[in-house]
Amino acid sequence: MSLKAFHLLFVTASVLLALGLAAWGLDAYASRGEGGVLVLGLLSLLFGAGLVLYGLKVRTKLKGVGAR
Numbered sequence: 001m002s003l004k005a006f007h008l009l010f011v012t013a014s015v016l017l018a019l020g021l022a023a024w025g026l027d028a029y030a031s032r033g034e035g036g037v038l039v040l041g042l043l044s045l046l047f048g049a050g051l052v053l054y055g056l057k058v059r060t061k062l063k064g065v066g067a068r
Contacts, residue, residue, distance in 0.1 A: 004066050011055040018048035 001009075025041025028034070 002066050004062050007062075008055065008059060011051060011058065015048055015051045015055065018044050018051060022048055 022041045022044035025037045025044055027041075029038040029041060
């Protein structure tokens with residue numbers, strides 16, 4: 001597996017984990033009403049969105065790298 005493929009796989013896994021944590025935090029806030037999990041959910045959602053933008057930028061930047 002190339003470094004490019006590993007990087008994109010790692011970014012994808014990080015996005016999924018961040019969005020999963022955001023879903024859990026927002027669901028926990030809806031059921032318990034605790035402010036801490038709301039902040040956790042919103043920050044995770046923000047980081048997940050940032051990672052998506054980062055992944056798209058890296059994919060376009062590395063488009064020609066490793067092509068044979």
